[in-house]
Every structure is written in C-alpha cells, then in structure tokens.
Amino acid sequence: MDFIFAGFDQIFHLQNILLMVGGLVIGIVIGAIPGLNVPLAVALALPFTYHMPPLAGLSMLIGIYKGGTHGGSISAILINVPGAPAAAATALDGYALARQGKAGKALKLSIYASVFGEIISDIALILLAAQLAKIATTFGPAEFFALGLFALTIIGFVSGDNLIKGVIAGCMGLLFATVGMDPLESMPRMHFGFYELTGGLHFIAMIIGLFAISEALVQIENSLKTTASRTVIEISKTGDDNRVTWAEFKMVFPTMLRSAPLGVFIGAIPGIGSSIAAFLAYGMAKNMSKQPEIFGKGAIEGVAAAESANNGVCGATFIPLLTLGIPGDVITAIMLGAFMVHGLIPGPTLFTEQGSFVSAFMIGMLITSCLHLFVALIGLRGFIQAIKLKRSLLFPIVIVLCITGTFVAGGGQFPIYVMLGMGILGYLMIKFGFPIPPLLIGFILSPMIEDGLRQALLISDGDLEIFYGRPIAMGFLVMTVALVVWITWKNLRTQGK
Amino acid sequence: MNMARVDIIVGGLLCAFGIAIFVAAPLTVGEYNEVGLTPWSFPQALSAAIAMLSALLCWNGWRNRRREVADFETDGASSTPHIIAAIVVMGLYIVGMPLFGYLAATACTLLVLSIIYGNRRWLGLFIVAAAAPPALYFFFQEVMIILLPEASLF
Numbered sequence: 001m002d003f004i005f006a007g008f009d010q011i012f013h014l015q016n017i018l019l020m021v022g023g024l025v026i027g028i029v030i031g032a033i034p035g036l037n038v039p040l041a042v043a044l045a046l047p048f049t050y051h052m053p054p055l056a057g058l059s060m061l062i063g064i065y066k067g068g069t070h071g072g073s074i075s076a077i078l079i080n081v082p083g084a085p086a087a088a089a090t091a092l093d094g095y096a097l098a099r100q101g102k103a104g105k106a107l108k109l110s111i112y113a114s115v116f117g118e119i120i121s122d123i124a125l126i127l128l129a130a131q132l133a134k135i136a137t138t139f140g141p142a143e144f145f146a147l148g149l150f151a152l153t154i155i156g157f158v159s160g161d162n163l164i165k166g167v168i169a170g171c172m173g174l175l176f177a178t179v180g181m182d183p184l185e186s187m188p189r190m191h192f193g194f195y196e197l198t199g200g201l202h203f204i205a206m207i208i209g210l211f212a213i214s215e216a217l218v219q220i221e222n223s224l225k226t227t228a229s230r231t232v233i234e235i236s237k238t239g240d241d242n243r244v245t246w247a248e249f250k251m252v253f254p255t256m257l258r259s260a261p262l263g264v265f266i267g268a269i270p271g272i273g274s275s276i277a278a279f280l281a282y283g284m285a286k287n288m289s290k291q292p293e294i295f296g297k298g299a300i301e302g303v304a305a306a307e308s309a310n311n312g313v314c315g316a317t318f319i320p321l322l323t324l325g326i327p328g329d330v331i332t333a334i335m336l337g338a339f340m341v342h343g344l345i346p347g348p349t350l351f352t353e354q355g356s357f358v359s360a361f362m363i364g365m366l367i368t369s370c371l372h373l374f375v376a377l378i379g380l381r382g383f384i385q386a387i388k389l390k391r392s393l394l395f396p397i398v399i400v401l402c403i404t405g406t407f408v409a410g411g412g413q414f415p416i417y418v419m420l421g422m423g424i425l426g427y428l429m430i431k432f433g434f435p436i437p438p439l440l441i442g443f444i445l446s447p448m449i450e451d452g453l454r455q456a457l458l459i460s461d462g463d464l465e466i467f468y469g470r471p472i473a474m475g476f477l478v479m480t481v482a483l484v485v486w487i488t489w490k491n492l493r494t495q496g497k
Numbered sequence: 498m499n500m501a502r503v504d505i506i507v508g509g510l511l512c513a514f515g516i517a518i519f520v521a522a523p524l525t526v527g528e529y530n531e532v533g534l535t536p537w538s539f540p541q542a543l544s545a546a547i548a549m550l551s552a553l554l555c556w557n558g559w560r561n562r563r564r565e566v567a568d569f570e571t572d573g574a575s576s577t578p579h580i581i582a583a584i585v586v587m588g589l590y591i592v593g594m595p596l597f598g599y600l601a602a603t604a605c606t607l608l609v610l611s612i613i614y615g616n617r618r619w620l621g622l623f624i625v626a627a628a629a630p631p632a633l634y635f636f637f638q639e640v641m642i643i644l645l646p647e648a649s650l651f
Contacts, residue, residue: 192521390616393614399583408637453534
C-alpha cells in the first residue's frame, strides 16, 4: 500500500490536473470527429509534451486517450458514424435511441458507462501491475528476447486481412529501428552516409508521419468525395428523454458490472483491443437480457455494455506496458514512445527505480477517470458541435501542427523531413493494403529483441541452451510458436473461404 | 487494377529493397569488436525476411492475377494531383519556414492546404489563415518558451 500512496504528492499539482482536463477535452473533441482518431490525437499531442515534466506530459496524453476512447460514442450516437472503431457497438443502440428522441439519455449513459469502465480498469491496473512487475524483475536477456518475440505476435492480431503484409510491415519496423547506433558496440550503422541518421530515426517524427500525416493525406480523398454535410440529431428538450433515471441506472448497473471486467481482461491481453471488448460485452449483455429482442432497436443496456467494456480496456492495456514494456495496441505503442521520449523505460526496472513516479502515474489515471465524468457532462453540448467541424478546415491545421510539433520536438529541419517521408510511406501503406500498427510495434520491440538476443548469446558464449534451459524464456518461446501456428492456420482458413 | 496486380509490383519492389539492404548493411559499419553477433547481423536477417516475404507476396499476387476482384481502390486516382500538391506544399513549408519566418509561411500554407482540401468559403478560410499562425506562435514562443524560425530573407 505504501507504493500506492507514494505518488499522491507528485500527482496532486494544479498543472497536472489542468493538463488532464485539457487532455480530456482534446480527446473527446477529436474522438467525436469522424476521420480523426485517438492514435492521431496522441501522436499529435506528443511533441507538445516534450518540454513538460514527464508526469504532466503523460497526464495530458492519458486524458486524450481516455477522452478520445469515449468521444467516439458521440458521433456514433448522433450521426451513426463511430468516431472510433470501438464505438461501432455503441452505434447499434445509441443511434436507435437518438432517433427515438433520446439522444441525451444515450449520450449521458455512455458517459456514465465509460467512466465506470475506466475506474474499474484503473483499479485493476493499480492492484495487479506491481505484482506482475515483481515477477518480471527476475528476467534476464534471454527472457526479454523471448518476451519480445512473444509480443511481436501482436502483429498477427493487428494485421487485418493480410498476414503477409502485416509481417512485412512488422519487419520494416524492426529494420527501421536498427538505423543509428549499434546497441552493444556503439558503432554507427545503417545511416547510409546521412550524419543525422546516426542518432536513429526520430521517434516523434516517425509517429506523427505514420499516423497523422498519412491520415491527413487520406482525408484529402474523403473531403473531395463527400460534399454533403451530415445531419446531426439534436438533443431533445424533454427532461426524461434527456437524462438517465435512477430506475434506468439500476437496471443497467449489473450490465456495466459484467462488461467492465471483461474490458479489463481483454485490455490486459496484448493485441485484442477495445473493439472486440465492446462487441463481446454487447453480445454478452444481449444474451443475458430479459428482452434481447430490443437490442439494436434502442436498448440502454446495449450502450452501457459497449461503452463500459470499451473504456474498461484503457487502464488494463497499461498492465503489460508498465510491467513488461510491451504495448498491447497501437495507442499503448505510442504511449510507450511517450515514456521513452521523457527518458522513462517501461518494464520491471521502472517500478524499482521510479516507484513513486509509477504510483503517481497510476493514481493520475484514476483521477483522470473521475475528472472525465465532470468534463464530459459539462462540455457535452460543446462536444456535439465538434461533429460539425469541416475536414477542409481541420486537416490543414492538423498538418501545420504536425510540422510545428516535429520542429519543436526534433529541434531542426531533418526530423521534419523524416516525418514527411514517413507520412508518404504511411499513405502508400494504406493505399496498398499494408497495416501501419505492425510497423510501429516492430520499431518499438526491435531494441528489446536485438539486445536480448545478442546479450544472451554473449553470456552463453553462443550456446542456445540459454533460451530453452530457462523456464520463463522457454515458456514464452513455446507460446510464441503456438500463437504463430494458430494465427497462420486461422489466416489460411480465412483465405480458403 | 485489382489488388493482386498491385501486390506483384509492390512485392517485387520490396523484394529488391530487402536484397539491397542485405548487401549494403555490412558496408555501413566501420570497425567493431569481433565478439558475438556482428552489428549488421540483425539488419541482414530482417532484410532477408523482408525479401522472402515480399517474394511470397509477389507469388500470391501472381496466383490471383486473373481473379476478377477490383479490390484496389482506384477512386483515389482523381485525387492524386491534390495529394501530390499537398506533399509539395508541405515540403515548401518546411523549406520556407526559415526563409520567410513561421508566421508568413504558416499563413500561406494554411491557405493553400485549405484550398487543396476543397474549402471554398473564402472568408472563413482567410480568418483561419490569419488567426491560427499568431495563436500558435504565441503558444510556443510565450507559453512554452520555444523559439520558432524567424524570417532570414528580410
């Protein structure tokens, strides 16, 4: 318990609280706008945190993550266009409720359910992370190599329809990370005569290019295609249609109580993600409901289940990130980058060397969840207006922010060229059906895998027994092989159909 | 064009890229201590994997080349000039920032990019182009205390 309370002093500063609120507002607005997504928002905000104290900067990014995950439900409910993929399950009943004139009820229920899911998830993080980190402190290079390989199997889950393209993208990410200094010899390598590349590819430039610039280029096509403005359903003025009554809350509470832990469980497993959590919780709520026939036609339990599971993922995704240093999805991959930008390396050593920071960060997540309730309720009418913002006005500003942010974080022109190059690469990847997340995951896991492999082989004098003779390393390797076989088999079966 | 044919071309290019990196990787490293794996072993292994997987992608595309599935989105072809224009404008912005200063370069870039994105509401467009750069400039220079490029031409 001492560990948990150690961070209170650090987190309770006005600056941190204001940045959490600011992050929540930015996150909800960006999440609510179809076409903008949470990875883009976190990537865009990352350089702005560069000059802040680590805890303050990360608090803001957490606000964006949580706000953005929930923000997707606003457009899902009001215009039937999920602002984030995970909000698709919310749209099923949320939009139906909105069409019945109960948009206010659906929006408020989505806020309550999201915040409930987040709080459960944060509590799980606080209770489980330190325990898992204790086990991870026994890891040596062989274990980290095996763990890195195991984490790479996430690529199989985030590759979409084409596994080969996903694995190629992952290998590209692993390869890009080798540009710069060799970790063991401290010799420059893979710089191809560019002196600026000896420090490696600038991480912020890479993230912004891959996630923000590529998306901005894709949106040029979309903004030229769609000229008609969307019809946003207005919130009713009638009191009962505009609020969640106590009786309704009591009715949906058991659903939330079941869905949030499901979100936590799925969030703690790398690679699955909030979309699956939302749909699984929705299906579970429908199966357990006394009136399954009203699902899809405006069931408030449907909204509650999807939202509490969707946001229940948020805190739990940090369990593998903070304890083992492996990202569970694309947002945590960017967050891992944010930690590294601030000189913090997630993993078991973070708990031993920066215990009070970790504690403050986790308590900060819990505070952000509580603030989320007030920010979302107070700003609801304003956030609805965000849906009406035009892409043609928004994306030029996004591009300027990307370039300015990279300039600020990179401290020169070269990182901006890297960002532009990565943006073009990301755009081409989208056009040619290559998923972007595997590239980022490969880039992040590359040092762990290479360092682990080379250090382990140095220790063992080239003897491979160091991998199969140690139970934890062997366990990870067996799981990796099993997962690779399963993913390949599943992919071949899908192709066969 | 269907995606299979795109896969043949992209797979071929990536395969060539993988082979090129495999050959070039050792040439980018100077002297090193000959202990354990070399600094280029890992990049070489990865480039070999990329070459092999790309060849597999190419072969898959070749097998499916006659399939009548137009799954490669060609709608974007009409917007290609706009995308190229946007990339060129971004490049000019990066080059122009130190020459014309942050404020002027940002205002011009916002204006041109908004037009590329199809915005024809001139009043709103000019208001954003005029108001956003000073706001950003103030935020970085005064709030964050970070220096942005000043004009070097004038």
